[in-house]
């Protein structure tokens with residue numbers, strides 16, 4: 001059987017960081033007492049009239065610009081009708097055939113569209129602890145109902161779970177830089193559905209897809225997609241058909257359960273929302289959105305490459321916004337280390353923080369910049385620099401002071417280092433013989449000896465040069 005290729009598209013729901021809801025004046029908020037942020041509009045009471053939130057449209061335009069989408073001069077809200085307890089109105093107000101933004105691209109992934117809609121309420125399954133009339137109960141919190149959402153739909157450009165999770169990181173960083181959303185996955189302000197199908201590698205046709213619903217962490221997304229790819233492969237290899245359906249991934253058990261067979265668009269009986277005028281985008285609105293655009297991750301990547309930073313470092317510093325912002329501040333401190341050295345030290349710091357924002361650590365950008373400069377100038381060796389960084393991470397402070405306190409200044413120059421090298425050669429006469437005979441392999445023994453004597457404060461290259469000159473090897 002031909003090798004199977006996964007084809008993955010994502011639908012990302014982004015809660016917009018507006019003060020008020022999409023179609024009413026209720027404040028948006030997370031963690032307030034249930035059903036305190038509601039009004040007749042977001043509770044779907046008869047006669048209540050919606051008004052579109054201008055700030056949500058502004059954020060939608062910023063997202064479209066950041067993704068390089070075509071912005072519709074006129075877009076229309078539709079009613080998407082379905083019955084579910086978390087939907088007070090009996091329909092969601094969304095955009096259907098005239099979305100705010102069409103097309104676009106972010107990194108290697110093509111964007112299909114971006115549209116605005118309102119969020120459903122939150123259904124809490126109280127289970128047997130909340131039994132009503134003898135049945136397990138679910139209760140509804142309408143605080144979230146009506147929160148503005150931007151739904152970003154990609155083309156099926158992704159080919160692996162890994163790639164999907166990585167790209168989502170780029171999207172999340174982009175949205176955070178834009179300031180349009182908290183992008184907090186635990187609180188549900190960024191939720192992701194994945195459409196997954198398999199086809200013979202190299203084929204242009206699309207297989208039957210399934211939809212994985214509502215994943216809210218990068219790890220679950222990667223595991224969920226992998227589990228679904230494995231499930232579909234198993235079916236296809238056994239000669240069975242993949243059914244079009246919506247699935248839920250349970251991260252605890254790693255299992256997939258079917259929620260429902262997939263609806264078609266006509267099941268929702270879309271029709272234009274009669275209570276809302278079409279959204280007409282003016283030049284003033286476009287100009288305001290353009291003015292509000294900050295430097296985006298891929299632009300930062302370009303800028304860093306222009307500074308001579310390696311591709312690997314540029315990606316790390318751009319796709320992880322907080323780490324990149326820290327680097328920019330360290331660079332602005334202008335302590336004298338070249339950008340690549342500073343990028344390496346920033347990566348070194350990020351590696352010690354286990355995902356924590358470097359800006360929230362005890363190490364200041366200026367301290368890191370001055371450490372990088374001290375290493376660059378040879379005042380401190382690379383190894384001793386790492387020791388200094390360990391102490392800065394634990395206690396903060398000034399690297400020069402740490403170097404003084406812990407006596408970590410580099411041992412250098414022939415005066416200081418030559419006697420130590422000489423002693424190392426004397427202590428290892430057999431190694432010295434081999435080196436003299438032209439076999440340089442055991443030189444590590446001598447370098448190691450010197451490093452031990454100097455507690456890592458000597459420069460390896462300088463030690464090697466001194467060994468050669470001591471032995472008359474030129």
Ligand SMILES: [Zn+2]
Pocket residue numbers: 021024025026037038039040041042043146
């Ligand atoms: Zn309301």
